[in-house]
Amino acid sequence: MRVLITGGAGFIGSHTVVSLIGSGHEPVIVDNLSNARESVVGRIAEITGVRPEFHRLDVRDSEGLRRVLDAGFDACMHFAALKSVGESTEEPLRYYDNNVSGTVSLLEALATSGVRFLVFSSSATVYGEPTTLPVTEDMPTGSAANPYGWTKIMMEQVLRDLQLADPTWNVALLRYFNPVGAHHTGLIGEDPQGVPSNLMPYIARVAAGLLPHLSVFGGDYPTPDGTGVRDYVHVMDVAEGHVAALDTLAGRRGVHVYNLGTGRGHTVLEVVKAYEETTGRPVPYEIVGRRPGDVAASWANVDKAAEELSWRASRDLAAMCADSWRWQTTAR
Numbered sequence: 001m002r003v004l005i006t007g008g009a010g011f012i013g014s015h016t017v018v019s020l021i022g023s024g025h026e027p028v029i030v031d032n033l034s035n036a037r038e039s040v041v042g043r044i045a046e047i048t049g050v051r052p053e054f055h056r057l058d059v060r061d062s063e064g065l066r067r068v069l070d071a072g073f074d075a076c077m078h079f080a081a082l083k084s085v086g087e088s089t090e091e092p093l094r095y096y097d098n099n100v101s102g103t104v105s106l107l108e109a110l111a112t113s114g115v116r117f118l119v120f121s122s123s124a125t126v127y128g129e130p131t132t133l134p135v136t137e138d139m140p141t142g143s144a145a146n147p148y149g150w151t152k153i154m155m156e157q158v159l160r161d162l163q164l165a166d167p168t169w170n171v172a173l174l175r176y177f178n179p180v181g182a183h184h185t186g187l188i189g190e191d192p193q194g195v196p197s198n199l200m201p202y203i204a205r206v207a208a209g210l211l212p213h214l215s216v217f218g219g220d221y222p223t224p225d226g227t228g229v230r231d232y233v234h235v236m237d238v239a240e241g242h243v244a245a246l247d248t249l250a251g252r253r254g255v256h257v258y259n260l261g262t263g264r265g266h267t268v269l270e271v272v273k274a275y276e277e278t279t280g281r282p283v284p285y286e287i288v289g290r291r292p293g294d295v296a297a298s299w300a301n302v303d304k305a306a307e308e309l310s311w312r313a314s315r316d317l318a319a320m321c322a323d324s325w326r327w328q329t330t331a332r
């Protein structure tokens with residue numbers, strides 16, 4: 001299928017482009033490069049042998065999108081969004097504009113062009129504080145702890161309302177848990193600007209000696225070692241989950257919701273230990289106070305994706321650490 005990939009130069013988008021090419025699809029990237037580099041396109045070509053078409057474009061530019069869409073597409077995967085929790089509390093309007101208005105603009109352009117198959121980047125953040133674990137897709141999506149989380153809840157709602165109004169739409173909401181790692185070649189990965197706010201990119205920089213130590217946010221949660229538990233999932237597994245959704249759901253109208261995780265949780269200290277063991281580098285840490293808005297534990301029930309998409313994450317924490325480290329130590 002010919003697939004428009006918004007945010008295709010970003011972390012999850014770029015890995016998905018690699019998987020799509022490997023599965024015989026034809027992805028076309030649009031990205032405004034606000035948090036990505038154009039050199040990623042060349043890296044994708046190096047990995048796959050195919051240089052995907054690339055347009056530097058913001059999804060809020062409906063006219064520009066329509067011009068790209070004129071060439072004819074079968075589907076769209078929508079990754080383009082801002083994703084920093086902290087930044088979203090400081091600049092909420094920028095988040096609502098980029099994420100929510102950007103999605104509305106994209107949907108208008110898609111509808112005009114006759115493309116009504118969308119795979120959407122959602123997040124486990126829509127579940128808020130989970131009431132039971134593991135988290136299943138039918139759990140209520142509740143209240144978010146920050147504007148970033150609200151934009152994900154709102155974008156899901158926009159898509160549900162659109163599909164109700166026009167049942168010819170086919171929408172997959174893929175709720176990622178904690179995507180980490182990188183392509184095994186080390187050629188593409190997550191490239192946060194400034195000091196990383198997420199755990200694994202931060203650990204990678206500590207292991208590389210670029211940051212002195214990790215601050216572990218909270219040592220008194222009701223978890224096995226007192227630190228937060230998350231469902232870390234390899235970004236290439238997440239990428240393959242998108243291909244599975246595209247291939248399986250084509251032609252099936254409706255709103256389809258899937259968790260993308262491994263189904264098991266790891267504490268912060270388990271991730272630190274796994275990183276040290278995999279890389280042979282020390283990761284000094286200090287336990288500090290809890291980070292506002294963090295939940296104690298979150299991991300996915302992944303049965304639905306397994307049963308309906310025949311997709312299951314296959315890479316373990318050691319592979320996530322090894323690939324993160326390969327990316328950290330590869331020249332950018």
Ligand code: UFG
Binds near residue numbers: 149177197
């Ligand atoms: N953590 C630390 N120190 C750090 C960074 C993180 O101890 O320097 C801990 C957190 O407290 C948490 C765990 O590591 O227990 C994971 O934190 P991340 O920031 O990597 O990930 P989150 O689970 O907080 O956030 C992720 C996504 C968000 C999404 C959120 C909720 O990055 O986009 O899940 O679904 F909103």
